[in-house]
Amino acid sequence: MNTALFPDLVVNGETVPHTVVAAEAQNHTGPSDKPGIAWRKAANAVAIRTLLLQEAQQRGLEADPAEVGPGRFETEEEALIRGLLDTEMDGAAPDEEAIRTEWDRDPERFRAPPLWEVSHILCSCDPRDEAATAKAKACIEGLAAKVQANPRAFAHIATDNSDCGSKSSGGALGQLGPGDTVPEFEDALRGLKAGEITAEPVLTRHGWHLIRMDAVAEGAVLPYETARPRISDAIQKTNWARQAQAFVNKLVASAEITGADLRRE
Template sequence: MSNALFPDLTVNGEPVPQAVIAAEAQHHYAPKDKPGIAWRKAANAVAMRSLLLQEARRRGLTPKAQEIGPGRFETEEEALIRGLLDQAIRVEAPSKDAIRAEYDRDPGRFRAPPLWEVSHILIACDPRDPESREKAEVRACELADKALQAPNRFTQLASETSDCRSRATGGVLGQLCPGDTVPEFEAALHKLSEGEVTARPVLTRHGWHVIRMDALAEGAVLPFEAVKPRIADALERTAWARAAREFVATLIEQADITGADLSRPI
């Protein structure tokens, strides 16, 4: 039933069943005591999808569903929205001068992968279990403080306390490259200087890690020709995203929507 907290949604005169919004709301986070936030987020998402579908059907599009994974195909709605964006959004390939200017703006952004020599202390836990996670975090924070106060004791601390098999070698993981570890661990490596220890433990699917960067070899700056295709692709994707935002903004401006507000994010 419609009320101020859960209003009915209408897009260009087309009512949207509340069951559709309720199903979408399951995919949007909100505090337990504020279910209206999840509803508004869901209403906005459904309204935007409805706008795109209406425009696709107005244009008479009938795209064939594409395979998006082994044995997995787009839904009819996904195919319609993709077909609409394919038709409505066209961007030109960036010129060589534009690609060169982007490279020259800061060649240092284009490097070969770095090489890290890393040691760590792992306090294992199941991150999905709040009690286990919090208990392990307290222990990991204690070890991080000890390692920061006495860096020369890191190897000893790892040998005595780590739940990783690397404890046998004082926590040494050896040389690592991007892609060798889980994303959360790698993200921490990108922030560390040589000899630095993480001030706070890092949580991954394996538990809490206290990490030390033993040695760091920055990758060499790559020549223009080596990164030209990558820059061209990035510039084209940026231009496509900008054109997509403009296209969507036009649809929103021309639309008559009640029960959702697409003028600002929630």
């Protein structure tokens, strides 16, 4: 299949099956009325992966899948790409001067994790169920109106209506830190000041939440020696990403590619 919207992807004479690009397109966003945008993003990603695999195979590299989690291993393609990049990237740790320079730019950036004391009201649902999600949203919006009319009644409203076990304590979840809750909930916490309630309900995998920030303890600025490993790791990752992009750009510059627009990125 070759259309103006979904042209064949050909990398150095190798035609990539449309099914491969279509599978990758599920990982990319674009307006529902413009499917070509997600397809082009996917084609670019697949073109880069194909280039890296071609280079690894040309160099005669062999896949050695690493364990990436309990009982989970890389695919052969992932292992080949990692092996190739490992041969090209300079993984050396940054020197002391580079770490100190980054620290001196703004030590305030390097803090201990914050602590949040939080209460919430939950109208539970499975977000994959549109009807249940809409019903739960109507529920939380009704409770939000009650809270807005009488903020001091938050705990009472939680006790009477919340679908979370915390209802027995007026919705209080106690102290939370980064990583203690689901990402969507944590993102909402990061935007709240002490005493504030979320202006809009927050949807997570558990349902719709109305969240109140009871207290915030900002993390203290870390001393240099404590922050040093974090800074070193961040610099190393930045350097690695920069080198990887330069390597990919080099491969793109000498490749023959149709069906993707890598040179315009």
